[in-house]
Amino acid sequence: MRIAIVPGDGIGKEVVSATLPALTWLSDTFGLGLTYDVLDWGADRWLAEGTGLPDGAIDLLRKEYAAVLLGALGDPRIPDMAHGREILLGLRTGLDLYVNHRPLDLAHGTVDLYRENTQGLYSQVGGAVSGQGRITVAMDECVYTRDTVERFVRNCLLHLRAAGRRKVTLVHKANAVPHTGRLWQEVFRAELARVPELTGAEEYVDAFCYHLVRDAFAYEGVLAPNMFGDIISDIGAALMGGLGLACSASVCPETGFALFEPVHGSAPDIAGQGIANPYATAMCLAMLLGHLGHADAATLLRDCVLEAGHTDAATPDLGGTGTTDGFMSAVLALMDKR
Ligand code: NAI
Numbered sequence: 001m002r003i004a005i006v007p008g009d010g011i012g013k014e015v016v017s018a019t020l021p022a023l024t025w026l027s028d029t030f031g032l033g034l035t036y037d038v039l040d041w042g043a044d045r046w047l048a049e050g051t052g053l054p055d056g057a058i059d060l061l062r063k064e065y066a067a068v069l070l071g072a073l074g075d076p077r078i079p080d081m082a083h084g085r086e087i088l089l090g091l092r093t094g095l096d097l098y099v100n101h102r103p104l105d106l107a108h109g110t111v112d113l114y115r116e117n118t119q120g121l122y123s124q125v126g127g128a129v130s131g132q133g134r135i136t137v138a139m140d141e142c143v144y145t146r147d148t149v150e151r152f153v154r155n156c157l158l159h160l161r162a163a164g165r166r167k168v169t170l171v172h173k174a175n176a177v178p179h180t181g182r183l184w185q186e187v188f189r190a191e192l193a194r195v196p197e198l199t200g201a202e203e204y205v206d207a208f209c210y211h212l213v214r215d216a217f218a219y220e221g222v223l224a225p226n227m228f229g230d231i232i233s234d235i236g237a238a239l240m241g242g243l244g245l246a247c248s249a250s251v252c253p254e255t256g257f258a259l260f261e262p263v264h265g266s267a268p269d270i271a272g273q274g275i276a277n278p279y280a281t282a283m284c285l286a287m288l289l290g291h292l293g294h295a296d297a298a299t300l301l302r303d304c305v306l307e308a309g310h311t312d313a314a315t316p317d318l319g320g321t322g323t324t325d326g327f328m329s330a331v332l333a334l335m336d337k338r
Helices: 012-030 043-049 059-064 082-094 147-161 180-191 205-214 226-240 281-291 295-310 324-337
Strands: 002-008 033-040 069-070 099-108 109-116 126-129 134-140 166-174 200-203 220-223 249-252 258-261
Touching: 002 059, 002 166, 012 033, 012 069, 012 281, 012 295, 012 324, 043 082, 059 082, 099 147, 099 226, 099 324, 109 147, 109 226, 134 324, 147 166, 147 180, 147 220, 166 180, 166 205, 166 226, 180 200, 200 205, 205 226, 249 281, 258 281, 281 295, 281 324, 295 324
Parallel strands: 002 033, 002 069, 069 258, 109 220, 166 200, 166 220
Antiparallel strands: 099 109, 099 249, 126 134, 249 258
């Protein structure tokens, strides 16, 4: 099986390059037969050729690869992030990766956050009117179709049930954003009635953010529309101890195709210094291995990343003095010892 590696920009390149030796080590040690190709989709290619997601990229991924591991996109030379939108949103919609799972590993346990990944405020429907060199009116429409909300909610509920979860919370803003809010509530209630093992709750997104910070232990599974899920996952990352720790999987449940990426961006403020935390990317690799059915390799990697996070190898964002490559060397050394 082949994995497509998209390092992207900034620290994306650094954390991915540091993590790849672990992929090779695990594949060799467990006899997984995994190989990879590095695809150069990102700011440099955009600036050189004007290409974000190359023609045929979606077909290529579907035919040739089992999954994607992506670093991050974003470059100060492209302030409007045009390349990043084309690549990230192109992959999510092109591969129909509509379920974005962001596990929040907190002291008391894991909160499973699910973000709808393809519609809502990221639908790319809108426009702007300019006059006298400045924008006078701007619109980004929040579009949701019932089919998309239904399949998202249904899959997440089934996943939560399979994971033994008992409670699920829908995050919405139906009081101020009524049309899509009511659609989400209607679908959530109907789908929940078909999964009696789960108890449902509904919260306005603002109150939810407040409660998550104060009482994260009150939550087990959380379902959120696209933009709310994006914001909540950064709050979750802060609760976990930093953006360098939070990983995510974007999945199409029907095809099984999945893309794994850390929640953080390309961090231009620390890019090139060799101090970016590769923890989240390594955890993404563990999720990827688990997704492909290699549970033993995934568990070993996950345990050793967790352990390395408590050693001197930890990077400065965790209060340590370690480096990106040094952290992953420590992970490899721990794996070697087991
Ligand atoms: P960011 O996540 O890149 O950085 C926010 C803060 O967290 C910075 O202080 C950074 O140094 C720190 N940080 C992030 N990841 C870290 C890591 N692994 N280790 C240590 N510290 C880490 O968010 P920001 O600065 O808002 O965005 C930078 C660029 O990334 C922008 O172009 C943005 O559009 C893009 N972006 C891309 C994403 C993606 O590719 N999925 C997601 C979020 C932002």
